[in-house]
Amino acid sequence: MNPVNNKIKDELNTEIAPVEEDGSIYAAPVNANNDPDLYYARLIDKIKKYNKKFDLKLLDKAYAVAREHHESQLRKSGEPFIIHPLEVAGILADIELDQTSIVGAILHDLIEDTDYTYEKVVKEFGVTIANIINGVTKLDKIVFSSREEKQVENLRKMIIAMSEDIRIIVIKLADRLHNMRTLSYLGKEKKKAKAIETLEVYAPIAHRLGIHQIKKELEDLSFETLYNKQYVKIKEMVQERINQRQIQIDDAIKIVAEKLKEVNIPAEISGRSKGFYSIYNKITQQNRSLDDIYDLIAIRVIVEDIKSCYAVLGIIHSIWKPVPGRFKDYIANPKFNMYQSLHTTIISQKGDPLEIQIRTFEMHKFAEYGIAAHYKYKEGIFAQSDFDKRIAWIRQLLDWQKELKDPQDYLESLKLDLFQEEIFVFTPKGKVINLPRGATPIDFAYQIHTDVGHNCIGAKRDGVMVPIESQLENGNIVEIIVSKTPKGPSRDWLSIVKTSSARNKIKQWYSKEERQESYNAGREVMLKTLRKNSLSFKDVPNRVFDEVAKEMNFENNDTLLRSIGSRKVSVHQVFTRIIKKLNQEEEPEKEITVEDITKAPAVYKRSGSGIIVKGMDNVLITIAKCCNPVPGDKITGYITRGKGISVHRTDCNNIVMLQKNDSERFIEVSWDTYAPQRFNAEIQVEAIDRTKLLRDVTNVISEYDLNIINASTSRASKNSIAKFRFVVEISNKYILKDIINNIKQVESVFDAYRVLPRKQQ
Template sequence: MPPAPEAVDAVSVPALPLAAGVGEVLRLPPVKPALDDPCAPLRALLQQYMAPEEVARVREAYELALAAHGEQTRRSGEPYIHHPVAVACILAELQLDIFTIQAALLHDVIEDCEISKESLAERFGPEVAEMVDGVSKLGQVRFETREEAQAENFRKMFLAMSRDIRVVLIKLADRLHNMRTMGVMTQEKRRRISRETLDIYAPIAQRLGIHAIRIELEELAFSHLYPKRWHALNEAIKAARGNRKEAVQKIEQALLDRLHQEGFEAQVSGREKHVYSIYTKMQKKGMAFSAILDLHAFRVIVADVDTCYRVLGIIHSLYRPIPGRFKDYIAIPKSNGYQSLHTVLLGPFGHPVEVQIRTEDMHRVAEAGVAAHWLYKTGMNHAHAESQARAWLQRLLELQTQGGDSQEFLESVKLDLFPDEVYVFTPKGKILSLPRGATAVDFAYAVHTDIGNQAVAARVNDMYVPLRSLLSNGDKVDIVTAASAHPQPGWLDVVVTAKARSSVRAYLKTIQRGDAETLGRNLLDKALQSLGGNYQQTQPADLQRVLATFNVQDEGQLLAAIGMGEVFPLVVAHKLLPEEDDRGRLAQTARRLGQAVSQLLPSRLNREAVEKKPLLIRGTEGMPVTLARCCRPIPGDPILGFISTGKGVVVHTHDCHNIREWRKRRDRWVDVQWDPEAHGDFPVTIRVVAESARGVLARIATLISDEDSNIDHVDIEPQDGLYTGITFTILAHDRDHLAKIMRSLRSLPMVSRVQRVKS
């Protein structure tokens, strides 16, 4: 979380040109209503792309808004009509259709005036009335807290968006004009509105690809939220601008000359990065302003897609590309429809230079996003941006249908607004975009809700991994499912997508006690059948013993716990099977517990430590747990759990070779993870290759002891006359502790190699 904002007055930030340099359609700067005729600037904009009769129909909406708002004024003292006209002007700069402009002029008449939705529909049609209603707040409903009211207002707006995406375009224009004129408000209100803008409205503009509006919203919100920081950075950028003006002009001219020399017509422009984007980069990377060298980026606009790739090769021959900094958003567009080639070059002055290469059509979409779909009578095809936006809105509609209150819905929407993405592949080669930090569970729900509900594990790049595993760009992911599987409560701790979180919550909320009992009975019966038993033949004494073991009151509560995923059915089945007698049962239970404890904690810990420091692995509640000797998992390792007769849940690292035989036994897989409170000393094996010299073993043993670890076992295997291989079984607290020990060992001059052993 960023520090609290400074207690100073807000600074004045000039309004940015809305999508400057995007061709004739989007070159107009923000306009201000004239005092004599507030509608004059809007009329001038509309006459550039609308027929006279359509301009006249817009005038009708203006006259109704003027009459409805009457003598109302804004906090600044100007007539209120100036606000809806300014909102309509912002949308007219994007050349949106007549219905959107009419709705923009009327967007406050339901909320603030005595005009009904029905009367609007009768005069301007249902399309305009629905948009106005979607933008309006819930003025007639009273809520206990501001947060509850805000959440319900957003819920209504998003639902209206799902019916007509132009609702959010009006809302974004409304918020943009409010941000431009927020100087008269109190400092506290400016901060609250600015924080809301950064949390909700700017990410929505980003999600819909409306780059021009998003940039200005971020700049204005940042200037009001952190005025001192904005002013300091702005002044630093101005100073740097003078120092680097020559470099920018030289690079721009060099690009133009080389492209013309090769016979390509292109528009080349250098642009300065915005204050807020520089600030966020400094925050994320912990960098000072002086360390940020790429303050400028260059944009190359060409005729077609084929030329984009040809120009890329020419630019790479002019300046050397920096490895790992090339991104192809043409072949794999962003989720908001954005397409461009991005490359970072080493400029003539030794500074990195970012270059974006795109077509004119891609540039329009990059600036206007989904709004480009409504560019008035242009005939351009923006199907990708439009389909991506509608897919996102459809997901919002699914979140709404899954229940939950308004604040939970808003939380889910915020989760879905993360701008950073990873791109992964399905087994059939389809590309899915997910938020950075997404797991295999998020992927499963992105494919289909039923896949997520029945997921038990995942194969990432043909390797089995836990469902909690993070995904990276380019991963090929395949979800392993089982008909008897269902969502686990622990998934809520790891999922990052709104769909996955809401789906898990919906399942956990909607499964009633009766459904849980039925499901639990079926799962337990299948587990008993796999062991040669039958639930109908369960003896009362065995059932009572199991009820006491799991601390439940009756059979129904036990079955419900199984159905809700709190108790694993195979473990209950093992305990329900009758023993020869009480003595035999107690002896076998003792043996099982003894085996589990011997694996969980090292032999050096006494009984008191066993009682006070148990190993905690989530997903194994009520079951004995054994750590596999082959891979020796320690806290921090990705792990998988498997049910084994006599041992309970056997925990392996996800890359252990010995779990191959279990991969087809999906009914025995358990989704487990280390509990954050898991602590103790855990045996782990490492192999050290060191010089064959006197005192080497003693030196290594001393260092291990100095790193707060003990040696359980040592094997020495001479390799040749120069080096010796030494295998240690040491005790480590967790993965970080082991890494620290191994780093210390590598620092010894006589040690040539250190590696962890999993056999």
């Protein structure tokens, strides 16, 4: 039997554990007294299971140095700081990484957080480990400051580009995973920021490198922190399905095990469930219901060799009927990232679809822990981008691993030399700027902002003043010195800058300067002409200038003045048209009073007016759409210009503004409690999108025999949250409250509320 069988069996058993557990195969046991030696002993036990040649003396030395220098340091949780690097090393041991990685993990915070220098690490542990620690330290300085898509992708690229040894990235991922497990000790805002950074930067990197177990846990921990309502809802829905199907899955596993035993095929058989975030993405991005996700819960069969894989497939199809079109042979036709397995979906005894995956132990280990660019299938990216091409060669190294007997030799060969034509540098606040290789501080300045570029007079690179024409390098922190009395860019910069955007902005500045000179000259000539006629610019409204400009086929007033300044048009011709416009009289606006309103020939009543106006009858009444008052709300009336009396809630934002400037137009109104009446109310519903969701929500409203006046739907592209807005006719706000409470009970709905102006919500 393969020596990793027992470990894989443990992992698979962990995966089938109840959903309320975190599903992690890495979770550390509770250590009540926080004794680092117990954590260290646990780490050694893990290492001995997969690497008999590990230099434990070197590990002891690393632990002793790290413990000594972290001795007085504590984490936010109050536990000794040394436990963190030990847990990071434990995560790497779980995915069976090499000696250099484990030692580097134990020492990874040494240079940054203690007085232990790079030179000391080189002397005591060698240059390779020192460079790995130094690389992790550099990555720790990267600041996630923007969720903008391009910025996030640049950050991912920068992390990889700065990691000359791929083990730097893997240690950083393990470091982030342990930090996410202990996130509860941080404040609310720090939790959110850390979770966003993890979900948008580190989880995708783990995915691209094919480290599935770390990626899955990073996603689920971030998902729980950022979208807790959706997380809880998904968790409840998945648990419900698992509870419903657990007996069925156990029976299927038992049947397969008995059949394989009869034909003497050794195998490990167990169930596995998808990660919550992965399920959420399938529901929202592919518009599928939970019942349409066939691999929500699957059976995994792991055997010794490829021949046994196909034999197991035949046995399974002889027991149950396969679903047409749901068989995938990734052994004969591996995915682009070399993933191999047989996937088939069968109809179980109770008529439910059930996915079964069949693979060898070697294939399973590759799928769970392999370092590969395994990301396009799930992320929905099918084009072979430049980034794909640069990182795709890692897949080849995975094949070479089979030829290298020593895993140390294999991992030493994983050196990254990516993005040779571009560099990634920092602003002082940590934002990543992507520039072409050879770019200068001037290019950097224009990337920050056009005005920063125009006013640039100097630059600091990593805190040291450098000429503005000097070249920048990967990882530089660049600070631009700007002039307090700006004179604009130099024409010489056109031969220095490397980016077309900087070059174009410099050219635009000079073009704008010439236009400004023409504008100033034209304005001066126009002002002199106006003064000769006892006028000024204040006497000529801007609309008059714009109308004259359009009559003379100019875009606007500024363009007209520039043309006067460049002598393309006569100022006297323009002035004549201005005077003609000023002499035209405008008809005064008619003021509408309360008396005008009462003479309105028609009265709009909603099942009877429903509104009593103090001292008035037969008056035009409208219900304000800005706040949509319903019986039971406190209301006031406002006399509009031509639309009768508009009825608002007393706390409506618009009314608060009008009372400051137009208080004489307010009139006392009240609800007519004896008149049959229906009024419009708006309801907002927010939910995780799924099929038949709209039908289920509208059914709730229909149960009250209410009329839906209007309905609109939207679906956010970022997180695929469905939002519905309904305008319904109701008789009072108490019915409205009851409707909203029942809508909240609909599956996947996590919020429903009455829509009011911001102040009233």
